Amino acid sequence: MKGQTSALSKSTAVKFRIPTAENLVPIRLDIEVDGQRFKDAFTWNPSDPDSEIVVFAKRTVKDMKLPPVFVTHIASSIQSQLADFRSFEGQDMYAGEKIVPIKLDLRVNHTLVKDQFLWDLNNFENDPEEFARTFCRDLAIDDPEVGPAIAFAIREQLYEIAIQSVASARESRISKKGRRGAEHAIVSKAGGTAMDLVKLFGHKSSVVRKRKEWDVYEPIVDLLSNEEVDALEAREERNGR
Amino acid sequence: MVTKSTVQETSSEPPSSPTPVKPETPVTGTESRDAATATATAKPTVAPNPPNYQSDVNVPSYSEWFCWDKIHQCEVRFLPEFFESRSPSKVPRVYMYYRNSIIKHYRADPSRKISFTDVRKALVGDVGSIRRVFDFLEAWGLINYFPSALNKPLKWDDNKDSKAASNIAASPSNSISKDDSTSKRNCNCNHCKSICSIACFVCDKYDMTLCARCYVRGNYQVGVTSSDFRRVEINEDSKSDWLDKDTLHLFEALMHYGDDWRKVAQHVGRSEKDCVSHFIKLPFGEEFVGSTDIGDVDAKYKQTKDAGDAECGLGSCVTSSSNKRMRLTPLADASNPIMAQAAFLSALAGAEVAENAARAAVTTLSQVDYRSSIGSFGPQARNARRHEADAVSNGNTNLNAAEGTWVDANSQLEKEELDVERAISGITQVQMKEIQDKIVRFEAMDLQMEKEWQQLEQMKNMLFVDQLTLLFNKSSAQKTG
Numbered sequence: 001m002k003g004q005t006s007a008l009s010k011s012t013a014v015k016f017r018i019p020t021a022e023n024l025v026p027i028r029l030d031i032e033v034d035g036q037r038f039k040d041a042f043t044w045n046p047s048d049p050d051s052e053i054v055v056f057a058k059r060t061v062k063d064m065k066l067p068p069v070f071v072t073h074i075a076s077s078i079q080s081q082l083a084d085f086r087s088f089e090g091q092d093m094y095a096g097e098k099i100v101p102i103k104l105d106l107r108v109n110h111t112l113v114k115d116q117f118l119w120d121l122n123n124f125e126n127d128p129e130e131f132a133r134t135f136c137r138d139l140a141i142d143d144p145e146v147g148p149a150i151a152f153a154i155r156e157q158l159y160e161i162a163i164q165s166v167a168s169a170r171e172s173r174i175s176k177k178g179r180r181g182a183e184h185a186i187v188s189k190a191g192g193t194a195m196d197l198v199k200l201f202g203h204k205s206s207v208v209r210k211r212k213e214w215d216v217y218e219p220i221v222d223l224l225s226n227e228e229v230d231a232l233e234a235r236e237e238r239n240g241r
Numbered sequence: 242m243v244t245k246s247t248v249q250e251t252s253s254e255p256p257s258s259p260t261p262v263k264p265e266t267p268v269t270g271t272e273s274r275d276a277a278t279a280t281a282t283a284k285p286t287v288a289p290n291p292p293n294y295q296s297d298v299n300v301p302s303y304s305e306w307f308c309w310d311k312i313h314q315c316e317v318r319f320l321p322e323f324f325e326s327r328s329p330s331k332v333p334r335v336y337m338y339y340r341n342s343i344i345k346h347y348r349a350d351p352s353r354k355i356s357f358t359d360v361r362k363a364l365v366g367d368v369g370s371i372r373r374v375f376d377f378l379e380a381w382g383l384i385n386y387f388p389s390a391l392n393k394p395l396k397w398d399d400n401k402d403s404k405a406a407s408n409i410a411a412s413p414s415n416s417i418s419k420d421d422s423t424s425k426r427n428c429n430c431n432h433c434k435s436i437c438s439i440a441c442f443v444c445d446k447y448d449m450t451l452c453a454r455c456y457v458r459g460n461y462q463v464g465v466t467s468s469d470f471r472r473v474e475i476n477e478d479s480k481s482d483w484l485d486k487d488t489l490h491l492f493e494a495l496m497h498y499g500d501d502w503r504k505v506a507q508h509v510g511r512s513e514k515d516c517v518s519h520f521i522k523l524p525f526g527e528e529f530v531g532s533t534d535i536g537d538v539d540a541k542y543k544q545t546k547d548a549g550d551a552e553c554g555l556g557s558c559v560t561s562s563s564n565k566r567m568r569l570t571p572l573a574d575a576s577n578p579i580m581a582q583a584a585f586l587s588a589l590a591g592a593e594v595a596e597n598a599a600r601a602a603v604t605t606l607s608q609v610d611y612r613s614s615i616g617s618f619g620p621q622a623r624n625a626r627r628h629e630a631d632a633v634s635n636g637n638t639n640l641n642a643a644e645g646t647w648v649d650a651n652s653q654l655e656k657e658e659l660d661v662e663r664a665i666s667g668i669t670q671v672q673m674k675e676i677q678d679k680i681v682r683f684e685a686m687d688l689q690m691e692k693e694w695q696q697l698e699q700m701k702n703m704l705f706v707d708q709l710t711l712l713f714n715k716s717s718a719q720k721t722g
Contacts, residue, residue: 042361042367042368043366044369052369056368063356063357063358063359144364147363147364148363148366
């Protein structure tokens with residue numbers, strides 16, 4: 001059941017999991033009942049028993065003083081997202097040379113964060129939580145809610161990429177004939193966002209980034225005033241609807 | 242640890258006015274606390290004024306162990322996931338980060354109750370473990386602790402005290418003490434202190450027991466819901482008397498399983514707590530407790546000896562058989578095989594028989610010793626006899642046998658030593674003879690050498706003479722020729 005091993009890209013098939021130190025699932029909640037909207041995003045440990053879901057839902061509803069009908073909605077939403085995650089679990093995914101750019105573009109309360117950086121998908125010891133903690137500490141972000149939001153954003157993107165690689169692994173298995181063609185397809189699809197390592201770290205180029213790219217990779221943290229926050233929120237809702 | 246904490250721990254006024262800076266005197270504090278709660282289990286202590294916090298923070302006395310920089314034993318026990326290195330990001334450092342940030346969050350405004358969701362939004366990490374840390378801190382009163390609010394903390398304090406006592410006391414996990422705390426749920430309602438007769442509602446999560454009325458009224462602690470309780474019927478029948486055969490099963494199980502109460506309970510067919518409580522109540526329970534731990538042979542032996550003397554009068558076969566078995570165990574485990582044999586034989590033969598046999602053996606031995614002519618044995622035998630006399634006067638059965646064998650062993654030892662000495666002297670004599678022979682041979686050689694040397698001298702002289710005459714003749718021939 002191993003995927004094809006090609007000498008070129010050293011791609012080996014690995015069981016699906018989020019490529020981070022802890023196999024946590026990013027869960028996004030967006031529930032609307034009777035005009036009350038509840039949005040939330042957090043990370044969940046898939047090895048927690050399912051009874052946790054209900055406990056968590058009840059706790060959240062009680063703490064946020066939501067109507068109790070939310071409990072079932074929350075629980076079912078979490079469960080379906082977990083089920084999605086688990087459906088990918090048994091399958092293979094490619095774990096080739098993949099350094100992907102991760103983009104952060106989020107607003108948490110009054111803080112606006114924009115950043116871009118490279119992330120090594122292969123290193124399963126990477127930890128978005130650790131990154132988020134360091135990020136907040138280095139940039140002296142006061143709002144404690146920013147950290148989890150950053151970690152969550154990173155995790156979501158990693159999750160997406162992992163799903164893509166599973167899909168591509170499946171496709172490559174199906175199309176066994178045109179090996180070379182499939183390889184290129186893999187590289188282009190799954191590594192669509194991946195950089196070509198040779199280009200980056202080859203002989204002629206250096207590890208130091210070019211000056212014109214500095215702006216792109218620099219983190220930007222903005223503190224917004226209340227009016228700006230309101231304006232942004234209104235715009236988001238309009239876009240969302 | 243209390244001195245290390247940076248938070249002032251004093252009694253506070255009611256939560257509605259959260260910003261007193263001056264600490265109250267502890268006396269008035271305890272009085273008001275007493276008025277509010279029936280049992281003043283929380284003792285406020287005064288610590289140096291911290292710079293950050295303007296309001297006073299209450300910490301119950303059972304949570305005094307808390308320290309910002311350290312992790313206490315009970316934290317390790319309650320939240321093992323962080324300390325088992327199950328995953329690389331569940332490390333003690335992460336645990337401390339969660340714990341400290343939650344507590345800081347709470348102490349920023351101690352008058353209001355923080356909810357899990359507030360905290361969760363601000364922490365990086367998976368919500369399951371954050372929730373567990375939050376629950377733990379809330380349970381131990383390090384957050385959301387309002388002592389003047391109702392009697393809700395009362396139930397908490399009782400159970401937490403017993404838990405704290407059993408945890409912090411750090412007793413070497415004696416099964417008895419553990420069962421003391423857990424068997425506390427003895428049908429006294431934690432809330433209204435009445436004896437529950439018909440039905441109890443037990444919450445295993447927090448180890449609380451409520452009578453039916455309190456359960457219905459819904460006076461739980463925060464964080465406990467009605468679904469956490471389960472109904473326990475108290476039938477007088479189920480706690481029936483312990484028949485003799487039940488007791489017998491219990492002893493058998495104890496012999497086999499020792500401290501593993503789960504298996505003992507299975508064997509007997511009752512709950513663990515029943516077994517333990519009955520066991521303690523037995524008149525000789527204490528000695529059995531000591532039997533499972535075979536460390537100190539002598540002390541325990543005396544114990545069993547006393548038990549044996551006391552129990553010999555009793556007619557119950559159960560106790561005497563088990564006592565006999567127990568008398569076997571201390572010495573049977575001794576590494577000395579002779580002692581083991583002696584113990585085994587004496588146990589088989591019975592106490593009086595063994596005692597008499599040993600006495601007879603000792604007396605014959607002493608007679609033999611008197612007749613023996615080997616001097617070196619004398620003092621040893623005398624010592625042995627003294628020992629025997631003591632032993633006989635004690636009336637210790639196994640000890641007599643032990644002394645007899647000890648005497649035998651000593652005499653054998655003496656014989657061996659003598660043999661060894663003789664052998665050594667023989668060897669040295671032979672070696673001396675060798676050396677003497679060698680000396681004689683060397684002397685003969687010397688003599689020969691002398692003779693040869695003298696011969697050599699003579700020959701040298703003769704040669705000299707010859708040379709001289711030759712020269713003489715030569716010179717005379719020259720002269721004439």
